Amino acid sequence: xxxxxxxxxxxxxxxxxxxxxxxxxxxxxxxxxxxxxxxxxxxxxxxxxxxxxxxxxxxxxxxxxxxxxxxxxxxxxxxxxxxxxxxxxxxxxxxxxxxxxxxxxxxxxxxxxxxxxxxxxxxxxxxxxxxxxxxxxxxxxxxxxxxxxxxxxxxxxxxxxxxxxxxxxxxxxxxxxxxxxxxxxxxxxxxxxxxxxxxxxxxxxxxxxxxxxxxxxxxxxxxxxxxxxxxxxxxxxxxxxxxxxxxxxxxxxxxxxxxxxxxxxxxxxxxxxxxxxxxxxxxxxxxxxxxxxxxxxxxxxxxxxxxxxxxxxxxxxxxxxxxxxxxxxxxxxxxxxxxxxxxxxxxxxxxxxxxxxxxxxxxxxxxxxxxxxxxxxxxxxxxxxxxxxxxxxxxxxxxxxxxxxxxxxxxxxxxxxxxxxxxxxxxxxxxxxxxxxxxxxxxxxxxxxxxxxxxxxxxxxxxxxxxxxxxxxxxxxxxxxxxxxxxxxxxxxxxxxxxxxxxxxxxxxxxxxxxxxxxxxxxxxxxxxxxxxxxxxxxxxxxxxxxxxxxxxxxxxxxxxxxxxxxxxxxxxxxxxx
Amino acid sequence: xxxxxxxxxxxxxxxxxxxxxxxxxxxxxxxxxxxxxxxxxxxxxxxxxxxxxxxxxxxxxxxxxxxxxxxxxxxxxxxxxxxxxxxxxxxxxxxxxxxxxxxxxxxxxxxxxxxxxxxxxxxxxxxxxxxxxxxxxxxxxxxxxxxxxxxxxxxxxxxxxxxxxxxxxxxxxxxxxxxxxxxxxxxxxxxxxxxxxxxxxxxxxxxxxxxxxxxxxxxxxxxxxxxxxxxxxxxxxxxxxxxxxxxxxxxxxxxxxxxxxxxxxxxxxxxxxxxxxxxxxxxxxxxxxxxxxxxxxxxxxxxxxxxxxxxxxxxxxxxxxxxxxxxxxxxxxxxxxxxxxxxxxxxxxxxxxxxxxxxxxxxxxxxxxxxxxxxxxxxxxxxxxxxxxxxxxxxx
Numbered sequence: 013x014x015x016x017x018x019x020x021x022x023x024x025x026x027x028x029x030x031x032x033x034x035x036x037x038x039x040x041x042x043x044x045x046x047x048x049x050x051x052x053x054x055x056x057x058x059x060x061x062x063x064x065x066x067x068x069x070x071x072x073x074x075x076x077x078x079x080x081x082x083x084x085x086x087x088x089x090x091x092x093x094x095x096x097x098x099x100x101x102x103x104x105x106x107x108x109x110x111x112x113x114x115x116x117x118x119x120x121x122x123x124x125x126x127x128x129x130x131x132x133x134x135x136x137x138x139x140x141x142x143x144x145x146x147x148x149x150x151x152x153x154x155x156x157x158x159x160x161x162x163x164x165x166x167x168x169x170x171x172x173x174x175x176x177x178x179x180x181x182x183x184x185x186x187x188x189x190x191x192x193x194x195x196x197x198x199x200x201x202x203x204x205x206x207x208x209x210x211x212x213x214x215x216x217x218x219x220x221x222x223x224x225x226x227x228x229x230x231x232x233x234x235x236x237x238x239x240x241x242x243x244x245x246x247x248x249x250x251x252x253x254x255x256x257x258x259x260x261x262x263x264x265x266x267x268x269x270x271x272x273x274x275x276x277x278x279x280x281x282x283x284x285x286x287x288x289x290x291x292x293x294x295x296x297x298x299x300x301x302x303x304x305x306x307x308x309x310x311x312x313x314x315x316x317x318x319x320x321x322x323x324x325x326x327x328x329x330x331x332x333x334x335x336x337x338x339x340x341x342x343x344x345x346x347x348x349x350x351x352x353x354x355x356x357x358x359x360x361x362x363x364x365x366x367x368x369x370x371x372x373x374x375x376x377x378x379x380x381x382x383x384x385x386x387x388x389x390x391x392x393x394x395x396x397x398x399x400x401x402x403x404x405x406x407x408x409x410x411x412x413x414x415x416x417x418x419x420x421x422x423x424x425x426x427x428x429x430x431x432x433x434x435x436x437x438x439x440x441x442x443x444x445x446x447x448x449x450x451x452x453x454x455x456x457x458x459x460x461x462x463x464x465x466x467x468x469x470x471x472x473x474x475x476x477x478x479x480x481x482x483x484x485x486x487x488x489x490x491x492x493x494x495x496x497x498x499x500x501x502x503x504x505x506x507x508x509x510x511x512x513x514x515x516x517x518x519x520x521x522x523x524x525x526x527x528x529x530x531x532x533x534x535x536x537x538x539x540x541x542x543x544x545x546x547x548x549x550x551x552x553x554x555x556x557x558x559x560x561x562x563x564x565x566x567x568x569x570x571x572x573x574x575x576x577x578x579x580x581x582x583x584x585x586x587x588x589x590x
Numbered sequence: 591x592x593x594x595x596x597x598x599x600x601x602x603x604x605x606x607x608x609x610x611x612x613x614x615x616x617x618x619x620x621x622x623x624x625x626x627x628x629x630x631x632x633x634x635x636x637x638x639x640x641x642x643x644x645x646x647x648x649x650x651x652x653x654x655x656x657x658x659x660x661x662x663x664x665x666x667x668x669x670x671x672x673x674x675x676x677x678x679x680x681x682x683x684x685x686x687x688x689x690x691x692x693x694x695x696x697x698x699x700x701x702x703x704x705x706x707x708x709x710x711x712x713x714x715x716x717x718x719x720x721x722x723x724x725x726x727x728x729x730x731x732x733x734x735x736x737x738x739x740x741x742x743x744x745x746x747x748x749x750x751x752x753x754x755x756x757x758x759x760x761x762x763x764x765x766x767x768x769x770x771x772x773x774x775x776x777x778x779x780x781x782x783x784x785x786x787x788x789x790x791x792x793x794x795x796x797x798x799x800x801x802x803x804x805x806x807x808x809x810x811x812x813x814x815x816x817x818x819x820x821x822x823x824x825x826x827x828x829x830x831x832x833x834x835x836x837x838x839x840x841x842x843x844x845x846x847x848x849x850x851x852x853x854x855x856x857x858x859x860x861x862x863x864x865x866x867x868x869x870x871x872x873x874x875x876x877x878x879x880x881x882x883x884x885x886x887x888x889x890x891x892x893x894x895x896x897x898x899x900x901x902x903x904x905x906x907x908x909x910x911x912x913x914x915x916x917x918x919x920x921x922x923x924x925x926x927x928x929x930x931x932x933x934x935x936x937x938x939x940x941x942x943x944x945x946x947x948x949x950x951x952x953x954x955x956x957x958x959x960x961x962x963x964x965x966x967x968x969x970x971x972x973x974x975x976x977x978x979x980x981x982x983x984x985x986x
Contacts, residue, residue, distance in 0.1 A: 059700060158753070268696050352874070355851040532659035543660035546631065546633035
């Protein structure tokens with residue numbers, strides 16, 4: 013009887029889950045989009061502008077450097093995404109499966125947990141003309157007694173921005189690939205291809221990569237959208253005259269002249285458009301590429317080159333990746349303990365705990381606020397995502413042709429538009445409904461940005477799950493709940509924990525929602541860190557960056573360690589390299 | 591105690607003053623137990639510590655809780671604007687904003703301010719409105735008692751005396767310095783505040799006090815007035831840091847570059863900044879400051895109350911405390927913050943004056959006499975026109 017009730021309740025919960033998620037989403041998204049689109053066409057009652065016009069668009073395109081900013085956005089955004097994808101694939105082809113790869117896998121948690129802005133700052137401290145690498149050179153030559161007049165960071169072409177973004181996204185794409193590799197049966201495919209006389213490269217290029225790409229397509233799209241709209245990294249590592257479009261939009265919103273908010277709104281709309289068109293082109297190019305692949309495969313394999321350059325290249329790539337991260341983290345770490353540090357010293361003149369001490373007595377409240385927001389929003393996002401994906405399974409049983417991906421596209425909308433534009437409308441809505449400035453609204457706004465990441469992290473492996481395991485389990489115990497917890501949940505534990513960790517760190521990183529929706533009444537580690545970054549004291553910036561990293565680091569470590577420990581005595585589930 | 595002294599001082603004056611003292615007393619009573627959300631830039635831990643100290647003081651003296659929201663003025667203004675758009679005319683989230691310049695002008699114009707209040711604050715009488723005209727005109731916009739003066743600012747140049755033997759004394763010497771030391775000077779790209787101020791400074795110097803700059807820009811022949819500026823910048827940029835192709839986003843970043851030795855001359859709006867940065871290890875002790883012989887642009891920063899503040903009474907009491915001789919003297923201490931006072935030494939009693947006179951100045955701070963040469967800001971309308979013209983030329 014009880015079981016029946018539970019089942020019935022579960023059934024409605026599954027059915028309702030898309031609606032719950034949609035309403036969590038739909039309100040802020042619709043309100044946020046309207047709040048972006050109306051001002052883009054001249055409607056902004058807050059400043060007594062109540063006539064529709066194209067003036068904001070004219071102002072946008074007439075703004076000095078706007079066209080060049082758009083080009084820079086495309087070049088850096090697409091360049092960084094492509095580079096990140098290529099290097100990720102290179103590392104997979106060259107090193108998977110191998111002992112080195114397991115090492116890389118183990119080092120992913122600290123890389124992922126490093127805040128974007130902190131990584132960009134650390135990278136800058138490394139490669140600037142007065143950076144650590146030049147200081148290293150300066151120990152060998154007198155010619156570098158003052159910093160050289162080189163351009164190695166914030167170059168006008170955006171090359172340093174491309175590198176900073178790509179380096180930050182490679183660990184994410186690798187992490188996403190790890191979650192789906194088991195479902196691709198990569199090892200078996202490689203072995204099979206090898207037994208048929210095909211090289212590893214051949215098996216990867218023609219058999220595994222196309223399937224892998226399909227699995228990590230959504231995370232890759234998120235990378236593209238992120239790279240096109242990113243503000244903080246672009247401000248630290250990007251060009252300045254003009255900057256990228258996202259930075260310009262930000263500047264317009266910060267312009268004391270309220271008229272510029274409408275230009276900013278138009279810019280944000282344009283950025284959304286650029287995003288949608290880019291992703292559409294990527295999506296549409298899949299079919300022709302697939303046809304090409306089939307055609308190539310039918311032609312048969314050619315093995316002219318037997319030299320496996322992928323492996324050494326992948327080793328170089330992954331070593332430089334990890335090396336750059338370690339060096340950046342060390343820069344931040346040294347700065348946090350420095351009392352004074354000038355060019356050309358390789359190490360600070362003196363070390364001191366002063367900066368840590370200054371921050372320490374103010375950190376408790378933001379620390380716990382960040383923690384609870386992150387735990388709760390990641391948990392809510394995880395539960396809703398699992399319910400939605402389970403609902404898909406149920407719908408698929410009834411309607412086998414059901415295209416699950418299309419039905420949840422709305423979930424990704426908040427990722428495609430600059431937050432600053434999106435949030436003003438949402439903020440006005442919350443104030444109107446008197447829901448502003450309380451913790452639950454703040455949590456809600458975090459969920460809006462956390463759910464997309466949790467969904468795209470989990471949906472790939474979840475949809476790939478072989479439902480026959482569940483069917484077999486239900487046949488054995490006739491209890492769907494038990495079969496879910498004992499079988500499906502356990503098999504999917506790794507991606508589930510990865511998704512939670514990703515959601516957690518996304519929540520930790522939220523700045524504008526915390527400020528706008530929280531109306532300044534809640535301070536988190538990130539609002540404190542961003543405030544510090546607007547100042548000049550690198551030592552305090554470094555301390556805050558490390559505080560910002562601590563929580564995600566712990567959660568990512570748990571997400572990678574827990575499954576390995578839990579499945580110690582289950583060979584097939586020990587590593588993702590099954 | 592201090593309140594009592596002020597109170598007695600007020601009572602001794604006219605009947606009108608008595609009335610205002612009673613009003614003030616009722617404001618203080620009203621403010622008890624209230625919370626002030628004070629939105630103020632939080633990028634400098636010295637300033638954060640100072641605000642924390644002031645918060646602790648008003649907690650003790652007036653039972654007011656001050657929460658420092660580390661937020662830049664445009665975001666705080668955005669919050670108020672959103673509340674206005676949503677029809678929230680009371681109970682707003684922002685009680686007090688650290689503000690000046692365009693942000694103030696726009697809030698004033700959009701009717702987002704609480705109203706005149708500084709005339710009721712007992713400590714306002716000590717403000718040096720006579721010799722510090724920028725306490726009455728914020729970027730030439732009349733303050734009209736809508737914001738309370740908090741501190742003074744003046745453009746100064748910080749330079750590394752180890753690298754620069756003779757610092758420039760005017761715009762043209764700055765250009766020759768840049769040309770003989772390529773890559774060692776830069777300024778933030780407008781519309782960043784320090785960048786706009788720098789080009790206004792150069793324009794004022796090259797224009798030799800051209801009166802047109804102090805009237806609305808549309809009354810002037812913009813191209814003719816600004817032609818010397820663009821000629822100057824055209825020559826300066828190729829000799830700047832990163833050949834003028836990349837700019838910094840503000841003065842904090844320039845301070846880092848000065849410490850790194852990438853640049854030898856930087857800008858600050860606080861004459862004490864170099865000294866306090868040396869004291870806390872952020873800059874080497876070879877840094878010194880100078881101003882140009884024609885003087886440099888100076889202005890005032892303020893705190894203001896939005897129209898829908900939840901606790902305007904407590905905000906007023908806090909604003910009044912920030913203007914008190916005690917708070918202003920602590921703020922002017924280079925070891926604590928080092929922000930010049932808005933008060934007039936002649937209006938203070940001798941013991942308060944003695945406190946100010948005894949303050950450490952720091953090794954890199956100019957004397958009051960050296961700093962006395964303050965240039966007026968051009969009319970506010972020049973800002974946007976200059977920024978637009980700058981972007982047109984160098985922004986793409």
